[in-house]
Amino acid sequence: MDPKLQTQLAEQVARRRTFAIISHPDAGKTTLTEKLLLYGGAIHLAGAVKGKKSQKSTTSDWMELEKQRGISISSTVLQFEYQGTQINLLDTPGHKDFSEDTYRTLMAADAAVMLIDGAKGVEPQTRKLFEVCRLRDIPIFTFVNKMDRPSREPLDLIDELEKVLGIRSAPMTWPIGSGDRFRGVYARDPSLEGGGELHLFDTGGNASVSKKLQADRIPMAGKSDEELAELFSGESLDVYDGKALVEALKAELELLEFAGDPYDHERVLKGALTPVFFGSAISNFGVEWFLQNFIRIAPPPGPRESSVGVIEPTDPRFSSFVFKIQANMDPQHRDRVAFMRICSGRFERNLEAQHLRTGKPFKMARPLNFFGQERVIVEEAWPGDVVGMVDTTGSLRIGDTLATGKPAPEYEGMPSFSPEHFAQVLIKDPMKRKQLQKGLEQLSEEGVVQVYRQRGLGDKDPILGAVGALQFEVLQFRLQAEYGAESRIERLPFTLARWVRGPGFDAAAFEREDSRCLEDRDGNPVVLFKTEWGFRYARENHKALEFLTTAPRG
Ligand code: G4P
Numbered sequence: 348m349d350p351k352l353q354t355q356l357a358e359q360v361a362r363r364r365t366f367a368i369i370s371h372p373d374a375g376k377t378t379l380t381e382k383l384l385l386y387g388g389a390i391h392l393a394g395a396v397k398g399k400k401s402q403k404s405t406t407s408d409w410m411e412l413e414k415q416r417g418i419s420i421s422s423t424v425l426q427f428e429y430q431g432t433q434i435n436l437l438d439t440p441g442h443k444d445f446s447e448d449t450y451r452t453l454m455a456a457d458a459a460v461m462l463i464d465g466a467k468g469v470e471p472q473t474r475k476l477f478e479v480c481r482l483r484d485i486p487i488f489t490f491v492n493k494m495d496r497p498s499r500e501p502l503d504l505i506d507e508l509e510k511v512l513g514i515r516s517a518p519m520t521w522p523i524g525s526g527d528r529f530r531g532v533y534a535r536d537p538s539l540e541g542g543g544e545l546h547l548f549d550t551g552g553n554a555s556v557s558k559k560l561q562a563d564r565i566p567m568a569g570k571s572d573e574e575l576a577e578l579f580s581g582e583s584l585d586v587y588d589g590k591a592l593v594e595a596l597k598a599e600l601e602l603l604e605f606a607g608d609p610y611d612h613e614r615v616l617k618g619a620l621t622p623v624f625f626g627s628a629i630s631n632f633g634v635e636w637f638l639q640n641f642i643r644i645a646p647p648p649g650p651r652e653s654s655v656g657v658i659e660p661t662d663p664r665f666s667s668f669v670f671k672i673q674a675n676m677d678p679q680h681r682d683r684v685a686f687m688r689i690c691s692g693r694f695e696r697n698l699e700a701q702h703l704r705t706g707k708p709f710k711m712a713r714p715l716n717f718f719g720q721e722r723v724i725v726e727e728a729w730p731g732d733v734v735g736m737v738d739t740t741g742s743l744r745i746g747d748t749l750a751t752g753k754p755a756p757e758y759e760g761m762p763s764f765s766p767e768h769f770a771q772v773l774i775k776d777p778m779k780r781k782q783l784q785k786g787l788e789q790l791s792e793e794g795v796v797q798v799y800r801q802r803g804l805g806d807k808d809p810i811l812g813a814v815g816a817l818q819f820e821v822l823q824f825r826l827q828a829e830y831g832a833e834s835r836i837e838r839l840p841f842t843l844a845r846w847v848r849g850p851g852f853d854a855a856a857f858e859r860e861d862s863r864c865l866e867d868r869d870g871n872p873v874v875l876f877k878t879e880w881g882f883r884y885a886r887e888n889h890k891a892l893e894f895l896t897t898a899p900r901g
Contacts (some may be wrong), residue, residue: 348663356693356729360660363731364645365435365688367453369477370462371470372442375492379462379628380425383436386635387427423671423686424733426716432642435731441472446815447794448671450764451745453479455670455688457731458486458645461621462628465491465498465525469511477512479764482897484618487514488641495548495627497526502599505606508621515620517610518603519640520546520633522625523579524592530579532625532633533567533596535603538610539640543568547578548632572597616646648731651690653748653756654703658691660730664752665692665700667734669743670761672793674825683793684715684735685743690758692751694728700749702742703757709749713737745794762897763867765846766797766812769839769875770819772826779832786830787811791868796822799865799873802854810865810875811836812844841875843882846899848872849892857885871899 370376425436437456439449453459459480461473469477480487491504498504505516519539520532531548534541547563565578572593580589607623614620622644626633648660658666667687674683694714702709714725715735728734736743743749746760774783787809791798796819797812813819819836826832841863848871857864857874861881864874874894876882886894 352663352693353661356661356663359433359693359729360647360731362431363433363435363647363729364458364642365437365456365648365731365733366458366460366641366645367437367439367456368460368462369439369453369473369480369487370441371464371467371472374462374464374467374470374473375628376441376462379460379490379492379634380436382628382631382634383434383638384425384427385631386429386638387425387434423673423735426732429638429642433729433731434642435733437733439476440815443817444815445472446813446818447764447766447797449476450479450814451670451761451794453485454483454761455668455733456480456485457648458488458641460641461487461489463489463491463504465493465501465504465522465625466496468499468504468507474511477514478896481618482762486615486618486645487621488637488645489516489621489623490628490633490637491522491623491625492628494522494525494529494532494625495630495632498522501625502602502606505603505623508623514618515608515614516606516623517615517620518607518623519610520624520626521596521600521603523548523596528588528592529627530592533600535600536610536622540643541636545578546633546636548627548630612644615644648690651758653758655754655756658756660691662691662752662756663693664750664756665694665698666690666748666750666752666756666758667694667700668758668761669745669747669749672738672743672745673735674793674829683738683741683743685738685747686733686735687749689728689730689732689734691730691756694725694732694734696724696726698751700751701755703748703750703755704744705742707742709742711736711749741789741793744792759900761794762900763797764814765844765896766814767843768813768816768819769841769844770811770813771808771837771839772811772822773835773837775833775835779830782830782832783826783834786826786832790822790825795825797867799867801865810839812873812875839875840877842877843879844873844875845882845894845896846871847874847889847892847894848899849889852892856889867898869898873898 368376427434437452439452501522508514508516519536521535522532523530529548531546534544536542543566544564545567575593576589579592608620611620624637628634650657650659667689669685669687671686672683696714698711700709715722716725725734748757750756774780787798799810823834823836826834854864854872861877862874864872867873
C-alpha cells in the first residue's frame with residue numbers, strides 16, 4: 348500500500364475516539380454533552396444536543412413529527428476536537444425518543460460513558476443500554492453525576508454496579524461528601540494524571556452557577572488530618588464538618604481496598620472493569636478532567652470481525668456499515684440518509700464501493716455532515732467517523748456493508764433488539780391494503796419497526812414491535828406521507844419479547860393467557876409476554892430453552 352496513506356491512516360486512527368453516553372433520562376446527559384462541547388473546537392451538530400425542556404431546541408426540526416413534539420427523534424454524531432484528539436460523540440436518543448436506533452448506535456461506538464445520577468444509582472434505561480454494550484464488551488467509563496446534590500453512599504453505588512450490572516469498578520476518584528457538603532474529589536488512582544491530588548470543589552456557596560473550569564488541585568500526601576479538615580471546611584462548612592469529612596474519606600478509602608479493584612487497563616478494554624469518576628456536570632466539576640483521562644484510556648477504533656477475517660482500521664480497504672437510516676429529515680428533499688460508521692481505510696467523496704448485500708457498486712457521491720439545517724459535503728473521513736449518505740432509491744438497509752477491495756470485507760448485520768411495545772396496524776381504507784403492505788415491508792427493512800407474523804396467517808394482520816412507542820407514530824406518519832396509506836394503530840398489552848430456541852421447543856406451549864408465540868421475518872419464533880412475571884414463569888418451566896434479547900443470527 349501507498350506508504351503515505353499508511354502513515355496517514357495510522358495517525359488518523361490513533362487520534363480518534365468514538366463513543367456514546369448511556370444513561371437514564373434526567374441523569375444529566377444533555378448537560379454533560381454541553382460541557383464536553385465547551386472543550387471542543389469546531390462543533391459539528393448532526394442533530395444532537397436536544398435543548399432542555401425550557402430552551403429552544405438547538406436541533407433542526409427535520410420531521411414534521413419532530414416539530415410537533417419538540418424533540419429530536421433521531422440524531423447522529425457530535426464531532427469535535429480536543430487537545431489533538433478527534434472526538435465522535437454518538438447521540439443516543441433517550442427520552443420519549445428512545446428507540447431501537449439508540450441500541451443500534453451503540454453498535455457503532457468503541458466505548459461508552461455510563462452517566463449515573465448519584466442520588467438514584469443504576470436506573471432501568473441505563474441497565475438496558477449497558478446490556479447492549481455488553482454484547483460487544485466495549486469499555487465502559489462511569490461518571491457519577493450530581494454530587495452537588497445529596498447523593499447515595501458512594502460505596503453503595505459501587506456495590507450496585509456489581510450487583511445489578513455485574514461489572515467490577517475501579518474508582519479513579521472518590522467524592523468528599525455530597526450535596527451542601529460536597530467538597531470535591533480525591534484522585535485516588537495513581538495511574539491518573541494528577542493521581543494522589545485533591546480536587547476541591549469551589550462552590551462559592553452556589554454550585555449551580557459556578558463557572559469554574561479547573562478545580563483547585565492540591566496533593567494530599569503529607570497533609571495532616573487537621574490540615575485536611577481545614578481545607579474541607581472551606582468557607583461554607585465549619586471545622587467539625589471538615590473533620591467528619593476527613594474521617595469519612597479515610598474510612599472509605601480503606602474500605603475501597605476491598606470494594607473496588609485497582610485500575611487494570613486490559614480489563615477496562617475488555618469491558619470487565621469500569622473506571623469510575625465522580626463530579627457535577629452542571630457545575631462543570633470534574634468534566635474536563637474526566638475528558639482528559641477518558642481520551643487517554645479509551646481505545647481508538649479497533650479491529651472488527653468480517654466475512655474475510657479480522658479487519659484492522661488501518662487496512663487500506665475502505666469498509667463501513669450502516670447503523671441508522673433517517674428519512675425525510677428535510678421535507679423539501681423527502682430523501683433518506685443512511686448513516687454509516689467507517690471501520691477501515693480512507694473515505695473520500697465519490698469513492699466507488701461495493702454494496703455487499705446486493706453485490707452492486709455504490710458510488711458515494713453525496714456523503715454528508717449536518718450542521719443544524721445545513722448539509723455539508725464530506726470530502727474525506729477516517730475510521731471511527733460517521734458519514735451520512737443520501738440514498739434516494741432506498742437501496743441501503745440497516746446493517747449493510749459498503750466496502751472496497753478484493754476481497755471486500757462484509758460485516759455481520761445488525762441484530763434486531765427485543766421490543767417492548769406492540770401493536771396491530773389497521774388500514775382505514777381497504778383499497779389501500781397493498782400500499783400498507785409495501786410500506787410495512789420497506790419500513791421494517793429500514794428498521795422503523797419490527798414486523799412479526801401470526802402463526803398460520805402468513806402476511807395477514809402482522810403484529811408490530813418497537814423498542815420505543817414513538818416508533819409507531821413515526822410509522823403511521825410515514826405510511827401516510829410516503830405510501831398514501833392512512834392507518835390506525837391498536838396497541839397490544841404485551842411488554843416484552845424474547846427469541847426462543849432450544850431442544851423440544853413447541854410454539855403451542857406459549858399460546859397462553861399472558862403470552863403469544865409469533866415469527867419474525869426470518870421465521871425465528873418470538874414469544875411476547877404481558878408481564879415480566881409471565882416471562883420468568885415461562886423460563887422456569889422451560890429450562891432447556893434459551894430466551895434471547897436479540898434475534899438469533901445466521
Ligand atoms: P438528560 O439529558 O440526561 O435527560 O438530563 P439533563 O442534562 O437535561 O439534566 C436533567 C436535570 O438535571 C436538569 O435540571 C439539569 O440542570 C440537572 N442536572 C444535570 N447535571 C446536574 C448536576 O451535576 N447537578 C445538579 N444539581 N443538577 C444537574 P432541570 O431542572 O430538569 O432542567 P433545567 O431547568 O436545569 O433546564
